[in-house]
Amino acid sequence: MLEVCDLSAAYGGPDVLSGVSLEVKAGETVAVLGANTAGKTTLLRAISGLVPKARGHIAFEGTALLGRPAHAIPDLGIGHVPEGRHVFPRMSTLDNLLMGAFCHRDARDLTERIERVFKLFPRVKERQTQMAGLMSGGEQQMISIGRALMGTPKLLLLDEPSHGLAPLVVDELHVAIGEINRQGVSVLLVEQNAMLALSVAHRGYVLEAGHVVLSGTSDELSADPGVRRAYLGI
Amino acid sequence: MFQALVDGILLGGVYGVIATGLSLVFGVLGVVNFAHAEFLMLGMYVAWFAWRWLGLDPMLGSVLSFIVVFAVGYLVQRTLIERVLKAPPAAQVFLTVGLLIVIENAALMAFGSEFRSVSVPYQVEGYRLGDIFIGAPYLYAFIAAIILAAVLWLYLERSWTGRAIRAVAQDPMASTLVGVDTRRTYALAFGLGVALTAFGGAVILPYITVSPTVGGQFVVLMFTVVVLGGLGSVAGALAGGIVVGVVQSMSTLVFPIQLQNLCLFVIFIAVLALRPQGLIKGA
Ligand SMILES: Nc1ncnc2c1ncn2[C@@H]1O[C@H](COP(=O)(O)OP(=O)(O)OP(=O)(O)O)[C@@H](O)[C@H]1O
Ligand SMILES: [Mg+2]
Numbered sequence: 001m002l003e004v005c006d007l008s009a010a011y012g013g014p015d016v017l018s019g020v021s022l023e024v025k026a027g028e029t030v031a032v033l034g035a036n037t038a039g040k041t042t043l044l045r046a047i048s049g050l051v052p053k054a055r056g057h058i059a060f061e062g063t064a065l066l067g068r069p070a071h072a073i074p075d076l077g078i079g080h081v082p083e084g085r086h087v088f089p090r091m092s093t094l095d096n097l098l099m100g101a102f103c104h105r106d107a108r109d110l111t112e113r114i115e116r117v118f119k120l121f122p123r124v125k126e127r128q129t130q131m132a133g134l135m136s137g138g139e140q141q142m143i144s145i146g147r148a149l150m151g152t153p154k155l156l157l158l159d160e161p162s163h164g165l166a167p168l169v170v171d172e173l174h175v176a177i178g179e180i181n182r183q184g185v186s187v188l189l190v191e192q193n194a195m196l197a198l199s200v201a202h203r204g205y206v207l208e209a210g211h212v213v214l215s216g217t218s219d220e221l222s223a224d225p226g227v228r229r230a231y232l233g234i
Numbered sequence: 235m236f237q238a239l240v241d242g243i244l245l246g247g248v249y250g251v252i253a254t255g256l257s258l259v260f261g262v263l264g265v266v267n268f269a270h271a272e273f274l275m276l277g278m279y280v281a282w283f284a285w286r287w288l289g290l291d292p293m294l295g296s297v298l299s300f301i302v303v304f305a306v307g308y309l310v311q312r313t314l315i316e317r318v319l320k321a322p323p324a325a326q327v328f329l330t331v332g333l334l335i336v337i338e339n340a341a342l343m344a345f346g347s348e349f350r351s352v353s354v355p356y357q358v359e360g361y362r363l364g365d366i367f368i369g370a371p372y373l374y375a376f377i378a379a380i381i382l383a384a385v386l387w388l389y390l391e392r393s394w395t396g397r398a399i400r401a402v403a404q405d406p407m408a409s410t411l412v413g414v415d416t417r418r419t420y421a422l423a424f425g426l427g428v429a430l431t432a433f434g435g436a437v438i439l440p441y442i443t444v445s446p447t448v449g450g451q452f453v454v455l456m457f458t459v460v461v462l463g464g465l466g467s468v469a470g471a472l473a474g475g476i477v478v479g480v481v482q483s484m485s486t487l488v489f490p491i492q493l494q495n496l497c498l499f500v501i502f503i504a505v506l507a508l509r510p511q512g513l514i515k516g517a
C-alpha cells in the first residue's frame with residue numbers, strides 16, 4: 001500500500017533522513033520508533049509532501065508521491081495527524097471535522113462520517129460547538145484524529161498522538177487507534193513511547209539519526225535487547 | 235446631536251466594510267497592506283466609469299467594482315505579495331508601500347488629477363424622521379454595506395472555501411494536510427479583501443468625489459477601525475467602523491471640520507497605547 005524506498009530528506013542543512021526504506025501493507029498498523037530528532041516527524045511530513053527537499057521514492061497504491069503538491073495528497077487516501085495536534089483553535093469542533101472533509105466536500109455521506117467520528121470519540125460529540133483551542137490536550141488529539149478520518153483515508157499517519165497526555169486518555173486513544181485499524185484503515189504510527197506503540201502495531205521500524213537500524217514484528221522488537229534497553233527502559 | 239449620531243452610524247457602516255477588507259488580508263496573510271486604500275480608489279473609478287459609460291448607478295456599479303478589483307487583487311497576490319509572505323516584515327512594508335505609490339501614480343497617468351463625481355437622482359433626496367434628516371445616498375450606501383457584510387459573514391461561516399480561508403488563517407500547515415491549496419486560498423483572501431474595500435468605495439461615490447489620491451483620506455480611518463475592532467472579525471470591523479463614523483461625525487459638532495482626522499489619530503494612538511494586542515491578534 002505504502003512503499004518508501006531509499007528516502008533522504010533535508011531542511012537545507014545535512015540530511016535528516018538518509019536512505020530510509022519501509023513499507024505499510026493494507027490493513028496493517030506499523031510503528032516507527034526512535035528517540036528525539038531521529039527524523040520520525042520528517043518521515044511523515046515527507047510522505048505528505050511537506051518536505052520540499054525529499055529525494056528517493058514514495059509510492060501509495062502505485063502512485064508516486066514525491067513531487068506532488070502537498071494539498072493533493074489527502075485526496076489519494078492519506079490522512080495525517082500532525083505532531084502537536086494542530087487543531088484549528090478558533091473554530092468549533094464541528095467546523096474542525098468539516099475541514100477534514102475538505103478534499104471530499106461533495107460527498108453525500110458527510111453526516112454519516114461525522115457520526116462515525118462521534119461514535120469513536122463520544123467526548124468530541126459532547127463538545128461539538130466549543131472552540132477547539134479551548135479544549136484539553138486529549139480532546140484536541142481526538143479532534144485531530146477525527147478530522148483526519150473525515151477525509152476517509154485508507155492510510156492514517158499518526159505523529160505521537162499520546163504525547164503529553166494523561167495515561168487514561170492515552171489508553172482511550174490507543175483503543176481508538178486499534179478500532180480504526182479494525183475498520184480497515186492502515187496506520188503508520190510514530191511514538192516515542194515504544195511500549196505503547198508496539199502494543200497496537202503489527203510490525204515496527206527503529207529509526208536512529210535518520211537511518212532505519214532495525215525492523216521486525218512487534219514481538220521481535222519487544223524481545224530485542226537493544227530495543228528493550230533504549231526504548232523500553234528495561 | 236441625534237442627527238450627528240445617525241450620520242455617524244450611516245457613514246460608519248460603510249467604513250466597517252471598507253476596513254473589513256484590510257482586516258481580512260491581515261488576518262489571513264499576516265501582511266499589513268499599506269496599499270489597501272488604493273484598491274478603494276480603483277473601486278471608485280470602476281464604478282465611476284460604469285456610471286459614465288454604461289449609465290450604471292454606483293450602487294449596482296459596486297458589484298462590478300467588486301468583481302474587477304477581486305481579479306486585480308488575485309493577480310497582485312499571485313505575482314507580488316506571495317513572494318514576501320514568509321519574508322521579514324520590512325520586505326512586506328517595502329512591497330506594499332511601493333505598490334501604493336505605483337497604483338496611485340498609474341491612476342494619475344491614466345485618469346488625470348481632476349476630481350470626478352457622479353450625479354444620481356437621489357443625490358439630494360432624503361427621508362425625514364422627526365427632526366432627523368437621512369440623506370438618501372448615505373442610507374443606500376449603508377444598506378449596501380450591511381448586506382455585503384452579512385453575505386461575507388455567511389460565506390466565511392458556512393461555505394467550504396470560506397471555512398478554508400479561516401482555516402488557513404489559523405493553521406496553514408494543518409490546512410494543507412486536509413487538502414486545502416494554501417496559495418490559492420491566500421489569493422482568494424487577498425482578492426476578497428481588496429474587493430470588499432473597493433465595493434465600499436463604489437457605494438460612497440454619490441457623496442464623495444474620486445481622484446487618484448482619494449485613498450489617502452481613508453488610510454488612517456481604515457487602520458483605526460481595524461485596530462478598534464480586532465483583526466479578522468467581520469462583526470468587530472463593522473462595530474469599529476460605526477464607532478469611528480460616530481466619533482468623526484460628533485467631532486464636527488465640537489471641532490472645525492479640518493480637525494476631523496485629528497480625532498481619528500488620537501483614537502488610533504490611544505488604542506495602540508492601551509491595547510497594542512489589538513493589531514496583533516489574528517483571525
Ligand atoms: N522545519 C525544520 N527546519 C529545519 N530543521 C528541522 C525542521 N524540522 C526538523 N528539523 C531537524 O530535523 C531533525 C529531525 O527532526 P524530526 O522532527 O523529524 O525528529 P523526530 O524524530 O520527529 O523528533 P521528536 O521525537 O522530537 O518529534 C532534527 O535535528 C530537527 O532539528
Ligand atoms: Mg517528531
